[in-house]
Amino acid sequence: MPLDPQPSPQAWRPATTLLSLGDAFYDPVEAADFPQTTLRFRNDRAAAQVGLAHLDDAEWIDHFGRFQPLPGTLPQPLALRYHGHQFRNYNPEVGDGRGFTFAQMYDDRGRLMDLGTKGSGTTPWSRFGDGRLTLKGGVREVLASEMLEALGVTSSRSFSLIETGEALERGDEPSPTRSAVLVRLSHGHIRIGTFQRLAYLRDDANLRRLTSYTLEHLYGEASDDPIRLLDHVVVRTAKLAARYMAAGFVHGVLNTDNINVTGESFDYGPWRFAPTWDPTFTAAYFDHAGLYAFARQPEAIHWNAMQLAVSLRSIADSDALIASLGAFAVHYQREVAAAILWRMGLAPGDTDTDRTLVTAVEKALRTTGASIDRLFHDVFGGRLTDTYSAEWDEVRAALATHLPRADRSHPYWQGEPCSMLIDEVEAIWAGIAADDDWSAFHAKVAQIRDFGRALDSDG
Incomplete structure (x- = not known):
C-alpha cells in the first residue's frame, strides 16, 4: 500500500553490531504467537531506504508480524536492558518490557539502523504488563512519527503496523480493545538509561x-x-x-x-x-x-x-x-531560532535579527492565543496580512529583515494548514473503531507527507 512514489531502492546491508556488546546488555526473547496478522500500515518509503522494498505483503507479515529473522542480521530478538528516571524517580526495574530489537542494517545514508518493536509480547522486563500494544496506540504512533518527520524533527519512523487479533483490557480507555504490533526504524536504541544502568x-x-x-x-x-x-x-x-x-x-x-x-x-x-x-x-x-x-x-x-x-x-x-x-x-x-525560521520558510539572518524575530513570534503567539499551525502556515505562504491585529506589528517589522528560504508557490501554501490536534486523532480512530474504515488514516498520512515536501521545498 505505497503512499507516494519511491526512490531507487537501497540494497539490503544487514548488520549484527549489537552482538559485539555482549550478553550483559540484552536478553534473547521470543515474539508472541498472535492469533491473526492483518497488515494495516507499511512504510514503503522507509523500506526503500533500508533495502526492504522488495518484500511483498506476505513476506512483510512473516518478518514484522511473525518475526521470522531477516537474512544476515540478528538470529533472534533481543530485549535491551536499561534503567531510567521516570518523572524524576529512579527506577532500576525497567527494560524492554513489550518490545525488542530484532534486526540491524545500514540505510541509504550509511547509518546503522535498528528495527525494534512495541507490543511484541512479554520479556523478562515486563513486570506485571501483558507485553501488548493497543491498535489505537499503534495508530497514534504512526501519526505522531509521520507528523514529526514532516516537521523536521529527528524521529524514529513507524515502519509497520499489524493488527494481531487479541482483545486487550486497559484501565484508561474503553475495553476490550483491539491489539497490534508496531515496528519502528531507529538510529539505535541506546538510551541515557542504558548508561544509567x-x-x-x-x-x-x-x-x-x-x-x-x-x-x-x-x-x-x-x-x-x-x-x-x-x-x-x-x-x-x-x-x-x-x-x-x-x-x-x-x-x-x-x-x-x-x-x-x-x-x-x-x-x-x-x-x-x-x-x-x-x-x-x-x-x-x-x-x-x-x-x-x-x-x-x-x-x-x-x-x-x-x-x-x-x-x-x-x-x-x-x-x-x-x-x-x-x-x-x-x-x-x-x-x-533556526527551527522556527525553518518552519516559517525564512532564511536565517544574523544572530540578533533572528533572535528578535523569534522572540516577537513567541510573544505574539502567547499573548494572542493564535493557532501555532495557522501562524507558521501563513508566514511561510507570505500572508501575514492585516487580518492579524496590531499585536502582530512587532512580528511584521521583524519579518521585513528576513528573506524567504523556499519557493512559496507550492500549492500546499494556498490551502489550509496541516495539523494533528487531538480531536482529529480521535476522529480518525473513531472511523477505524466503529466501521474498520482506514480511509481517513491513510488520507492523513498522505496529507502529512505532502506537507513535509512543501516544508522542505528548498531541499
Whole structure:
C-alpha cells in the first residue's frame, strides 16, 4: 500500500553490531504467537531506504508480524536492558518490557539502523504488563512519527503496523480493545538509561564498552572518550528540544529511558500537539505537576542529559563533564531560532535579527492565543496580512529583515494548514473503531507527507 512514489531502492546491508556488546546488555526473547496478522500500515518509503522494498505483503507479515529473522542480521530478538528516571524517580526495574530489537542494517545514508518493536509480547522486563500494544496506540504512533518527520524533527519512523487479533483490557480507555504490533526504524536504541544502568551497577568496563560502541557505530568516530560522547549528546538533544518547540509538540513522557543518545525522538504514548503557544500545555493526563509541559521540555531534556553526565563520572573528568553540559543552553538558543525560521520558510539572518524575530513570534503567539499551525502556515505562504491585529506589528517589522528560504508557490501554501490536534486523532480512530474504515488514516498520512515536501521545498 505505497503512499507516494519511491526512490531507487537501497540494497539490503544487514548488520549484527549489537552482538559485539555482549550478553550483559540484552536478553534473547521470543515474539508472541498472535492469533491473526492483518497488515494495516507499511512504510514503503522507509523500506526503500533500508533495502526492504522488495518484500511483498506476505513476506512483510512473516518478518514484522511473525518475526521470522531477516537474512544476515540478528538470529533472534533481543530485549535491551536499561534503567531510567521516570518523572524524576529512579527506577532500576525497567527494560524492554513489550518490545525488542530484532534486526540491524545500514540505510541509504550509511547509518546503522535498528528495527525494534512495541507490543511484541512479554520479556523478562515486563513486570506485571501483558507485553501488548493497543491498535489505537499503534495508530497514534504512526501519526505522531509521520507528523514529526514532516516537521523536521529527528524521529524514529513507524515502519509497520499489524493488527494481531487479541482483545486487550486497559484501565484508561474503553475495553476490550483491539491489539497490534508496531515496528519502528531507529538510529539505535541506546538510551541515557542504558548508561544509567551500568553506572548503577558500577560496571566501568561495560560503561567504556558502551561509550566506544556508541561513538563508533552511531557517531562514526573511532573513540572511547566519554567527554566526546557527552558533547555529541548535548548538541543532539538541544536540537531535539528546539525542534519540539518549533513543532508545537509535547512528548508527554520525557524520562531518561525515553531519550536516545543519538538525539532521536521516539516512543510516542500520550503525545499531543499544542493548539496554541501555551507554556503549561501537557500531554499526559497523569502529569499532574506539569513536569513535561510544553515550555518545560527544554529543561527536562537538559536534565536528562545531566543524568548521562552523572553516569559517566566514574570514567571521565568531572570538570570536563560539567563544561560539556554547560553548552546546552547556547546550542538550544541557536537551534530554536533556526527551527522556527525553518518552519516559517525564512532564511536565517544574523544572530540578533533572528533572535528578535523569534522572540516577537513567541510573544505574539502567547499573548494572542493564535493557532501555532495557522501562524507558521501563513508566514511561510507570505500572508501575514492585516487580518492579524496590531499585536502582530512587532512580528511584521521583524519579518521585513528576513528573506524567504523556499519557493512559496507550492500549492500546499494556498490551502489550509496541516495539523494533528487531538480531536482529529480521535476522529480518525473513531472511523477505524466503529466501521474498520482506514480511509481517513491513510488520507492523513498522505496529507502529512505532502506537507513535509512543501516544508522542505528548498531541499
